[in-house]
Amino acid sequence: MESLPVACQALMSSLLGLMPSLHQQESLQALFGLFLAPIGSPLPQHCQLKSAGALSRFLNHYGWPTRQVIRSVRQWVLEQLLGWAPQGRRPHLQLIVDLTTLEKTGKFQQLPGLVRWYNRKRGLHLVVLYLVVGRWRLPWGFRIYRGKGSATPVQLALRLLSTLPLCLRQRYEGMVLADAGFGSREFLQGVRQLGFHALVSVSSSRCLADGRPLQQLHRAGQQIQLRGLSMSLTWGYYYFKGEDGRYRKRHLLCTRRLKASTLRWWGRRRWAIEGFFKVAKHRFGLHRFGQSSPVGVYRWLVLVLIAFVLALCGLLMQQAAEEVDWAVAAQTVVRLLIPHIIIYSLLKELEPWRKEALALGIELPKTQ
Template sequence: MKPILVHAQALVYTLLNLMPTTDQRDSLQALLALFLEAQGHPLPQHSSMKSAGALSRFLNHYRWPTRQFIRTIRQQLVEQLLSYSGRGRRPWLQLIVDLTTLEKCGKFKQFAPLISVLQGKRGLHLVVLYLVVGQFRVPWGFRVWRGKGSPSAAQLAVRLIDTLPKVLVRAFRVVVLADTAFGSVPFLNAMRKRRYPVIVGVRCDRKLADGRKVQDLATKGQQVVLEGLSFPVTISWLYLKRDGKLEKRFVLSTRPLKGSTSTWWGRRRWSIEGFFKTIKHRFGLHCFGQQTLLGVYRWFVLCLVSFILAHWTYLSTGSALLPDWKQSATSALQLLLPDVAICLLLSQIERSRSLLQSRGLDLQLVSMKT
């Protein structure tokens, strides 16, 4: 198996080679450098390599193969995921789906139909599919929930899951983990039709076929039939600490599992919440103030691929500790885009030259001869 950094480097080279011109290749490197700063605000005006106007044109107007860009990323993801399957008993591939809101204020004429209000939050609402195998975890895709009258979040989740290649599904044992919003009858029926076991949150007042409610159950791991379903499910619960208090959360499993096992799987869903915090506060997913829908879409894709590169760099260290995303992103920039990292360093030195001179210092770079 190739080292994961080799795959990361190959991915970067392939993406750069997809750019039709040298100028667009430079713009792509400048944007990746912005995202890999991992400061949470990768705005084009902060770039020291390209002007904000050039980066805006690259995102919103220039013709470069966005779909081929995405296919290339997914090909590398599948190759990496398959390397985890190995021999013997197939490992579990967790398909975690959830909805996150990128809050926005003000008017956005170009993509106003995509802006809606959900649970008091106004902005762009993304349904995200997140894949987890061991320490390997990557975002696979996203869909925009457009509000009432459009396909529901659960329907969008089904479409996302259907984009997974069959070779990937055959190589693993698949389990779908989701929040309460995805526990609808159509979603559970759709996953049962695809033979994917589902472990999803369920409301405490959800009715059973016999007229009782989920909150009336007294035994974990009890098999019941929910109202509207034609097959039995297993109900369990867990306690989460919220504002210093313990909240009881119910979990539904379409497989007959022990109560402790259902609870264990139910907690695995929360790994996507950590991803949402990282992708927003470190990689600036919510800073998508572009002029066109294409620009917004490309912003999301570049943000996600930057997260993937930082994650792969972290995995290459073999560390068992929680990742330091700032350090991992900086290492990814230095290892995968060394010329860009050097260019940024030289720019910083040049901006600091007057400060050095004011202190009676001068800095010169000398080429080392081997």
């Protein structure tokens, strides 16, 4: 398997090769430089290489192949995951699905059906599939929930799971993790039909086949049967510390027979996707889209997630790092893949000192 820096360079080269023109290649590099900037505020007007109008045209109007970009990145992700070969037993692949809202205010008349109210939040609602194996933590895909009359979040999650290739299922032992919003009969049956096992959080008021609620159970690890569901499930629980510091009991159901301690271990793993949402929004600007068309919004989301994957590679390159620093990881990737952006930024900072530099016999290159 090739080294990670070489693999990252190959990925960037393949993405640039999909752009129809040099101008669009430069726009793509400028956007990645924007998303990976250390300040963590990726607004188009902050870009130093391209104007906000040029980036808007690149996202909303230019005809570059978005789906081929996604396929190229997914193929690269597969190569990295299949090339990771730990010793010992067959490794587990955590398939975490969740719904997050990219909250928005104001009018979005050019995005009909996308920005809407759901669960008392207004914005763009995404169902995301997140893969975790070893040190790899990667977004695999997303679907946009369009409200009543369209595919439900459960159906969107099942569609995302169905996109996982057979080679990945054979290489790893997959476990689907989800919260109570995906604890329905349709989701559990759909996951089993796809060949996966699932562990979901559920409400304490869910009833057993005999009519008792889950909150009346006490022995974790026992086999139960829910009302309206023919398959047997394993019940367990764990205590989760909320933002107010209080511990709350979370009920768990798993389609696989597991010990109580194993159920608790898996149940806590689901929260890994919350950390991803926080980083993707506040470090890489997943929620900062302001595009004038649905395709522009879609491309913004895709490129932000690719930037996250690149930054993760920068994080993995820092083997000795004790703390996770996404700003340092992002700059590691920028220096490796698009170093001219750093040089250009330095020259822009030195521009006001051009006369002083000339007085010292130093001629600065022009940045325009």
